[in-house]
Amino acid sequence: MRAWNRAKLLWAYLTGRDDVRALPVEYIVETTAKCNIYCPMCPRETFKQPKEDMTADIFDRLVRESGRSAEHMMLIGLGEPLLDRAIFDRIEYCERHNIHTLLSTNGTLLHDEAAGKLLASPLAHITLSFDGATKESFEFYRKGAKFETVRDNFIRFARRKKELGRGPQIVVQMVRMEGNAHEVDDFVRYWSAVPGVDEVRVKEDETNLMRPDAGHTGEEWKHPCHYLWRGPMYVKWNGDVYPCCQSYMLEGSPVGNVGRQTLPEIFNGEAMREMRRLHVQGRAGEISICARCCTTIPHPALVAGSLLLHGATVRRLLPWVERAVYLAKLPKRWLRPPRRQPPPAPPSASLVQISAPPPKAAEAAPASHRAEDPALPSRPRD
Numbered sequence: 001m002r003a004w005n006r007a008k009l010l011w012a013y014l015t016g017r018d019d020v021r022a023l024p025v026e027y028i029v030e031t032t033a034k035c036n037i038y039c040p041m042c043p044r045e046t047f048k049q050p051k052e053d054m055t056a057d058i059f060d061r062l063v064r065e066s067g068r069s070a071e072h073m074m075l076i077g078l079g080e081p082l083l084d085r086a087i088f089d090r091i092e093y094c095e096r097h098n099i100h101t102l103l104s105t106n107g108t109l110l111h112d113e114a115a116g117k118l119l120a121s122p123l124a125h126i127t128l129s130f131d132g133a134t135k136e137s138f139e140f141y142r143k144g145a146k147f148e149t150v151r152d153n154f155i156r157f158a159r160r161k162k163e164l165g166r167g168p169q170i171v172v173q174m175v176r177m178e179g180n181a182h183e184v185d186d187f188v189r190y191w192s193a194v195p196g197v198d199e200v201r202v203k204e205d206e207t208n209l210m211r212p213d214a215g216h217t218g219e220e221w222k223h224p225c226h227y228l229w230r231g232p233m234y235v236k237w238n239g240d241v242y243p244c245c246q247s248y249m250l251e252g253s254p255v256g257n258v259g260r261q262t263l264p265e266i267f268n269g270e271a272m273r274e275m276r277r278l279h280v281q282g283r284a285g286e287i288s289i290c291a292r293c294c295t296t297i298p299h300p301a302l303v304a305g306s307l308l309l310h311g312a313t314v315r316r317l318l319p320w321v322e323r324a325v326y327l328a329k330l331p332k333r334w335l336r337p338p339r340r341q342p343p344p345a346p347p348s349a350s351l352v353q354i355s356a357p358p359p360k361a362a363e364a365a366p367a368s369h370r371a372e373d374p375a376l377p378s379r380p381r382d
């Protein structure tokens, strides 16, 4: 069933179909919007988040509805997953539906008890976020976290996994930014030597919060964006669904809500189809969010390859592929990170603003997180 779902996605992507009779392979699921530290490059520092967790109702519904097609769920969003009291049950629930899971943690709460529970759980992958090789840069980019505490929590966790001989794939990750780029080699050397660490990942900064002029030129979008076919779709704590991880922070609008619509209705709804059509026509730059997107663009051969393999295998291979490209063993065109651009033109009235049609009155769910937090600015519709 899952391989057939992937085959349908691959066919739809290769033939440029906007009407996709399948569901995404992967989801990003924000089980909590709470966090205990302040990272300047994280979108939650620009878009204030409410202290809310995803309800069991929304989470269970998402997993049940996607259970025959989804292969991988990243249980992360704009929050710290270890602040979600239900996180261990949620990993189990996904496992019962044969969905592999990934967490990413800031490590401040990864003490012995939480570490033991994670190692006893069926979690498949964990990213240990550590943005620097020195106390100075780490504590600048992970404001509120203590360098020595997080480092020691991560080392203990990795060692414990190695001693047990089982547990998730452990990836220690640094987001490369201006203030820590010179520490990449030290970072890779240090963490590669820690027993139990499987991969060391240097991830590009995929927001324009620290570099407002970062992005892609229109010519770099030679092929339609894979997110619109393969996923991951991004599900916020309140059930709002965004087409990709970039949309929310680029002030895009949801294309649906898990509490109000079925996944096929959302994935094949008019908003998603319109985005696919414009991408296939080479007009991605006309979509307001896509014109400012900071994602890394993979070569279509990599996208096609990712649809031939199980979603969990793709996730496992990703740090390796990135390393091969960045160490120049593969041509640079295989992965194009965002880069600095000439100053953008003033916002154009011709940019397409895409959003799901408003729900009918009877279907309207409780207010969205925007409405619940009066401190939040209202956002333009995308």
Ligand SMILES: C[S@@+](CC[C@H](N)C(=O)[O-])C[C@H]1O[C@@H](n2cnc3c(N)ncnc32)[C@H](O)[C@@H]1O
Pocket: 035, 039, 041, 042, 043, 076, 077, 078, 079, 080, 081, 104, 105, 106, 127, 128, 129, 173, 175, 203, 204, 205, 206, 207
């Ligand atoms: C938003 S965090 C949530 C999970 C957890 N709080 C953490 O920090 O690992 C999810 C992932 O996004 C990464 N991240 C944060 N800001 C980023 C940026 N500007 N560019 C790329 N990745 C970023 C983090 O390193 C983390 O791996």
Ligand code: SF4
Pocket: 035, 036, 037, 038, 039, 042, 043, 044, 077, 078, 079, 080, 106
């Ligand atoms: S710890 Fe994670 S969620 Fe919290 S601010 Fe940092 S990157 Fe964002």
Ligand code: SF4
Pocket: 225, 226, 227, 228, 243, 244, 245, 246, 247, 284, 289, 290, 293, 294, 295
């Ligand atoms: S905003 Fe970026 S990642 Fe999202 S659909 Fe557009 S091009 Fe793809």
